[in-house]
Amino acid sequence: MHNPPRILAVDDVAENLEIVFVRLQAHGYEIITAADGEEGLARAREQKPDLILLDIMMPKLDGISVLRELKHDESLGFIPVILLTAKADRADVVAGLDAGADDYLTKPFDQSALVARVRSMLRIKALHDLVQDQAEKLAEQTKELAAFNATLEARVSEQVGEIQRMSRLKRFLSPQIADVVAASGDAQSLLESHRREVTVLFCDLRGFTAFTETAEPEEVMRVLNDYHEALGELIDRYEATLERFAGDGMLILFNDPLPCDKHTERAVRMxxxxxxxxxxxxxxxxxxxxxxxxxxxxxLGFATLGRIGFSRRFDYSAVGSVTNLASRLCDEAKSGQIIIQTRAFHAVEGLFEARELEPMTLKGFRRPVEAFEILGAMKQEEKSAEA
Incomplete structure (x- = not known):
């Protein structure tokens, strides 16, 4: 709605236009005029008034025809129309109202009635414009909300995917490494098949088979839960990778999928x-x-590592003799023993107390394997003396 309201008066009698112009302008309205129906229709399309005062009996194009044109023109929106007729003929009034007029005045009209009708129609126009404005805003907000929902759905889907990816990673990686892998945005390439030198630690319980044969299943599960919980905390603390566990046996990797310094030392300390x-x-x-x-x-040795499995289940695995060697050394270890292959021991020599063992004949290895038993971390003064 214009400010001040814009009113179009259409009448072929100049005196009538003058009366309307003077009377309504005095009330602060903007008045534009047209002398016949064709000019009135053109001015309406050009000026988009807030209200039209329309005479019925006019040359060229009568008021009823103008009214029908106005109501069929979607570009004009809702513009109230008050018919001005010199006749009290009911047929003119009915025809005008049927054509879409909102009110009518019979000439000669009372000027106070004119002002009152104008105010009434402008209030209706203001309410209509308010509703239209709110409808447009609501439509825009609905559109923005739909776009926001689409964005939100995409974000939620992305976050769910990220959570699922993190969940999969944390099944075999420590939380610290899983976070780094996820943050890198390149987890796919990190988990693809590759070859790398790794330190492998294999551990299991002694006497576990006999224990399972005599203990109740609930007690076996209780012991296993305590065992896994205790070792799981250490695996996370040392940022190792749990390659697999089966019952009481655990195979743990260092230096993969992300490289780390002094990985053999980490393995021994863990x-x-x-x-x-x-x-x-x-x-x-x-x-x-x-x-x-x-x-x-x-x-310590080289292995081929990467993700294996199928669409519904993936694991991260290491393939190579170094994993078998760690497992065989674990088989040879007595309760309380840590047996380390000679090559791995030389990587940490001077940091730990150890004793050399007799060469071992291990299943799957043609030659005897040389190894050491780790007795404990070397004391600081012993390190200084050796240095």
Whole structure:
């Protein structure tokens, strides 16, 4: 709606236009005029008035015809029309109202009635414009909301995918490494098949098979849960990769999928912490009548690593003799022993106390394997003396 309201008066009698112009302008309205129906229709399309005062009896194009044209023109929107007729003929009034007029005045009209009708129609026009404006805003907000919802759905889908990806990663990676892999945005390439030098740690419980044969299944699960929970915390702390676990056996990798410095040293230090942790748990198990020990094997070498599986289930796996060697060394370890392959020991020599073992004949290896037993971390003064 214009400010001030714009009123178009259409009449072929100049005196009538003058009366309307003077009277309504005095009330602060903007008045535009037209002398016949054709001019009135043109001015309406050009000026888009807020109200039209339309005479019925005019040359060229009568008021009823003008009214029909106005109401069929979608570009004009809603413009109230008050018919001005010199006749009190009911047929003119009915025809005008049927054509779309909103009100009528019979000439000669009372000027006070004219002003009152104008105010009434302008209030209706203002309310109509307000509703239209609100409808347009609502439509725009609906459109924005739809776009926001689409964006939100995409974000939620992306976040769900990220959560699922993180969940898959954390099944075999420590949380720290999983976060780094996820943050890199290149988890796919990191988990693709590749070859790398890794330190492999294999550990399991001693006497576990005999324990499962005599203990109730619930007690077996209880011990396994304690065992996995205790070692899982250490795996996360040392940022290792849990390649697999089956029952009491665990195969743990260092230096993959993300490279890390001093990975063999990390493996040995974690092995010592594991040994101390399980020793504490074993004393509790012993009180419940379970004699369980713990052995560890460590090896250093190259392996092929990557994601294996199918669409519904993927795991991260290492393939190579180094994993078999760590497993065989673990088999040879007695309860409380950490056996480390000679090559791996030389990578940490001077950091840990150790004793050399007799060469071992291991299944799957043609030559005897040389190894050491890790006894503990070397004390600071011993390190200084050796230096």
């Amino acid at each position: 092995a010592l912490d594991m040994q101390a942790t399980i020793k504490a748990h074993a004393s509790v198990w012993r009180k419940r009548g379970h004699e369980l020990g713990f052995g560890i094997g460590i090896a």
